Amino acid sequence: MRKPIIAVDMDDTICHLVKRAIYHNNSEFPTHTLRYEEMLDWNTDHxxxxxxxxxxxYGRPGLFEELELYDEYVVEEMEKLCNAFxxxxxxxAEPKTVVEKWNWLQRHMPFIPIENFFPCKRKNLINYDLLIDDGPHNLVPALEEGKKVLCIPHPWNLRVREQYEFPVMTSWQGAKERIDSILGVLYK
Known part of the structure; x- marks a missing residue:
């Protein structure tokens, strides 16, 4: 029997991209500062x-290698998930960011092999049983295709969360147990 496939996004799911990009934006443009709470849309019209x-x-050289982990539990829980699923x-990823993202992943989660690393914007083209993501443009199509999802909450997905009532994961603490319960039917 095959193991269930868990597709996990990187940016703002296992690490903090937007907060770091805001930091650099506010350093470079101090007269036009941004706040995380104001990021109500996925695009950058703001x-x-x-x-x-x-x-x-998003294009600062080295940006994707300096991102902070999502929380103190993410590495341990991702390793548990990799052992079970x-x-x-x-x-x-854009071509210039693929290497940075891979380097970040290998520094923080070296247990993830290269063959499990997919730079891909259109995630609906990938086969998986559960998607963990923050992007409404990924979560909605997955849900509409009947796939299971876990949403990492951020201001830019608030409106869609209210409309679709995605299951939300605010911390990686206990993620393995939560996913076990969501995917329980796939073990039968």
């Missing part, structure tokens, strides 16, 4: 400085 474009906000990392 950037206030004319020189702060999507490419500037077929865990794949499915992350949107």
């Amino acid at each position: 950037l206030r400085h004319p020189k702060s474009t999507h490419d500037v906000f 077929d865990v794949i990392i499915v992350t949107a």
